[in-house]
Amino acid sequence: MQGKPIAGRGGLFIREHEADVLFFENEARRSGYRLVAGIDEAGRGPLAGPVVAAAVVLPEGCRIRNLTDSKQLTPSEREVLFKEIQRQAVCLAVGISDSTVIDRINILEATRRAMEDAVFHLNPGPDYLLIDAVKIRSTIPQLGIVKGDVRSQSISAASVIAKVTRDRIMDEYHETYPVYNFRRHKGYGTPEHLMKIRIFGPSPIHRKTFRRVREYCADFRR
Incomplete structure (x- = not known):
């Protein structure tokens, strides 16, 4: 069955404060x-490492206890x-844009590309997307x-998958570049x-291309 728009033309941003996730x-x-x-x-703000996106399809009616925006949760x-x-997802996938991509096309476009890659790799493919304030x-x-990461359970799930995936990547980078202590701050x-x-x-x-890295790069070159 083909769906119809649920919030005006073109999937416009909406701000209803519905309590039900x-x-x-x-x-x-x-x-x-x-x-x-x-x-x-996860990872738009850090000075190092990739930006990671996740896409998650949960079963209809599925409720996962204690699930919310990943930033409000402890690592454990x-x-x-x-x-x-x-365990519960119908399907999930991640997309990753590394620091070279971020420097080449900017962080917003790199984030979009990671999201698009995550959606592309979902199997089965979705027929509707809920996104945290990005098109x-x-x-x-x-x-x-x-604020979709606290208002939609599917977006909250994607937030957790993206955050955990990125943290694990940064832990691996810590082994390669231990002097920066990426394990502690994850590149922030x-x-x-x-x-x-x-x-x-x-x-x-x-x-x-991030200002605070450029500033210190200049100091280092001198």
Whole structure:
């Protein structure tokens, strides 16, 4: 059954403060859509490492206890939820844009590309997308939701998958570049991280187009 728009033309951003975290999923299914994917990213702000996006389709009516925006969860809580989402999901996928892509096309476009890659690799493919306040290039109908990572369970699930995946990548980079202590700060601009950049200069995974990295790169070259 072909679905119909659920929030005006073109999947416009909407700001309803619905309490039910399945509100948007249920509205999409009432409109005829069946495979509703939530999409979110982790890692737009850090000075190093990739931006990671995830897309998750959960079964109709599925409720995962304690699931919310990954930033509101502890690392151990995220790990537990990561496994539960994997267990319950109809399908999920991730997309990754590394620091070279970010420097070449900018962080917003790199984020979109990671999201688009995640959606592309979903199997079965979704017929509706719920996205945390971003629009992507896709023929699939989509809805951008302000604060979607706390208002849609599917987006919350994607948030957790993206965050845990990225944290694991940064832990691996810590083994390659231990002087930066990526395991502790995951590439974010903490005072410790900024000090390490100033002392050692940027690593190959630093985002050299980001202002605070550029500033310290200049200091290092002098």
